[in-house]
Amino acid sequence: MPTYTYEEILPDGSPGTRFEVIQAMSDAPLTQHPHTGKPIRKVLASPALNTRYSETANQRALDNKNLTQKGFTQYEKDKLTGRYHKTAGNDPRAPDIIEKPKN
Helix, strand or coil: EEEEEEEEEECCEEEEEEEEECCCCCCCCCCCCCCCCCEEEEEECCCCCCCCCCCHHHHHCCCCHHHHCCCEEEEECCEEEEEEEEEEEECCCCCCCCCCCCC
């Protein structure tokens, strides 16, 4: 259920203390403070949508082409040989294959 912000209406009409209430979207807006009974009004605010860090945005950011454009080098480990193969990046100093570390 969504969280709504309300504020008290002071005697001179100015805004007072703000507080949040969890209500169903079908519920009527409150007109009185649930504890004090003072008059209140609903505050309109932008919704908190987290679109900046979506799964699709993360996939695009970690795409091999994007990593190369940003100057990164990415390696993936070969499970059979233990070698790391370059999958992104065009830095000539970075090797194409990194051998498995010897213990």
